[in-house]
Amino acid sequence: MTKYISFCLLTLALLTGYYFYQYNGSQSLSYDDEQEELKSHITIRFSHVVAENTPKGLAAQKFAELVSEKTKGQVKVEIYQNGVLYSDDDEYEALQNGDIQMIAPSFSKLIDTVPEWKVLDLPFIFERETQAKAVFTGETSEQLLSMITDPKVTGLGFWSNGFKQMTSNKTALLEPDDFQGQTFRVMPGPIIAEQFRLLKANTIVMSFNEVYQVLETKKIDGQENTLSNIYSNRLYKVQQHLTISNHGYLGYAVMVNQEFWENLPDDIQKKIQQAMIETTKWNMKESVHMNAQQLQEIQKNSPIQIHYLTEQQKQKWLQTFQPLYQKVENEVGNELIKQIQFPSDEER
Ligand code: LMR
Secondary structure, eight states: OHHHHHHHHHHHHHHHHHHHHHHHHHHHHHHHHHHHHHHHOEEEEEEOSSOSSSHHHHHHHHHHHHHHHHTTTSEEEEEEOTTSSOOTTTHHHHHHHTSSSEEOOBGGGGTTTOGGGGGGGSTTSOOOHHHHHHHHHSHHHHHHHTTOOOTTEEEEEEEEEEEEEEEESSSOOOSGGGGTTOEEEEOSOHHHHHHHHHTTOEEEEOOGGGHHHHHHTTSSOEEEEEHHHHHHTTGGGGOSEEEEEEEEEEEEEEEEEHHHHHTSOHHHHHHHHHHHHHHHHHHHHHHHHHHHHHHHHHHHHOOOEEEEOOHHHHHHHHHHTHHHHHHHHHHHOHHHHHHHHSOTTOOO
16 A cells, blocks of 8 residues: 555656656746847837828838848837927937937037037038938948037938928018027027027927917917928917028938947848848938928918019028028038038039
């Protein structure tokens, strides 16, 4: 009897041991599989402040598609638009900290970090789409990106939105004197603020996502932006005058967190860079088309009065802005100004 009980206990112990071995074995096996899968999937969290249906919103989507296609799904770009994660004020810091991996702020907002980029914000420095294309895709773009000295970020490229226009709730903005005493929203950046100061106007710096509300409640009189941003953020609905002035250019620096970038395998970096080159080419064409089409939509859908700046009026604005040209020339030199005005690789 004792022998029989011992035999049963031994059998039970062996079976229990076998069960635990199998169970734990299979558990750790599936855990390893999961870990492998996690390692092979890289996620890029890409944050921006505009709507989906804008040159930057669409470029971000195109980039995500191309990255997924080229890496066969290994790299996933998650897009957070309309400032849902971070606004203009905090997206750069979030990128530096690695809380997000990519952003594409306008270069105006980065002048504190890259002082030479002041040149890009000079009024009327850009006059032709072919010029903007050459600056943002050619040799000059590489030179501009190499001016980023922040060790926490790397520049991957430039995207375009297009030429900026002026709007106001008070008067048509045609002569420099028309600006006097009016208050305009500006995005962060010293050159844009100085441009309005020379026009004897007041400025308030604020995030893009706040502009509609302050215009609607008439806390400010006007603002400057591209037709696409004026359309997608419905700013035209709360303004009475729109001047097609093409006085400034809104472009974006696409940036990635440096540590994240350095830790990517070489082949993945190359595929992402290729996706960036293809997206940039696509974005340059798409932004021109989009701004033209959205001007028609604004014309169709609102009573806003649309004015076109004449060559004579433009010359008067330029004269007003001369001190700003002089200041920037003293700070960054005439060579860079000339290079942006007349890029050697422009296809005319
Ligand atoms: C703005 O602040 O008006 C723009 O820079 C927004 C954007 O990203 O296009």
